Amino acid sequence: MPSVLGLLEAREKKVREEVAWLREEAEQVHAALGEAECALQRLVDARVTVAEVLAGSPAVVAELARSAVAGSVVPERAEGMAASVLAPDYQRIVSVLESEAAREGMRCQQLAVALGLEMVPAKVEGLRSKAKRLVERGWALQVRPGVFTALVAPAG
Template identity: 55%
Template sequence: MPSVLGMLEAREKKVREEVARLREEAERVQAALVAAEGALVRLAGARETVAEVLGEQAGQGGELTSGAVAGSTVPHLGGNAVVEVLAPEYQQILRVLAVPEAAGGMRVKQILAGLGWEATPTRVEGVRSRVKRLAARGWVTEVRPNVFVSAMTTESAAAG
């Protein structure tokens, strides 16, 4: 008859092997997720660059001179531009920058926390590029290097 300790040791060995297998699988899935997020950021950037180039060409031809360009996710902030013309992820960033706690400005990692996203290198760079794009189009103001506030908040403060 096998001893109870022997049976427990055999069971423990089997569970340790399962834990090691699951850890390896989790590492593989995590690496695949990071690679997929990186590809997504690169594709979104490429799409936006193409939309910008096409918009500039259309603007030079006199067809489109202001406002949203077809396929553009971040049009220039104009007199009648509303947040709803932006893609959802840009709207989320502007909502985070609109909270009272953001009045002094927020860094990218603070914006990520406000979005409820994990601060992985891929996400940090993705949000950084989006915020910089918003700043270039007038939706956000960079008050200090890498510190951003909503341009709509600063406009209403200047008007009031």
């Protein structure tokens, strides 16, 4: 006949495993929810931005169309072009890269913390992709592999 303590320990072990499994599931659902919320916000921001641009002057629309890269929300940077033409996510990245904290450059993990993002690989890698896109289009510099800073140091 099994002991009562042995039965309790076995039950405790089973419940601990179930709790661990449920926590893992909850983390995955939370991550998926965060990504879906980000995608939704990008779509809302895109719709608002397009409406603003279309309501603006034809010259602005022509300039954005000329500088756009197919399939991208990051236009090639031209002389006098402000970061306000970028999507909000990219504007936030440029803003952080222009801050004093990024003067010597920031790794993507530091950039994620500065942006208030969750430190999970998916978020950091997404941020790395965006930072590299900003470099490719002339909005930022990669000073060392994986280290990014503003294109021009902020005045002051």
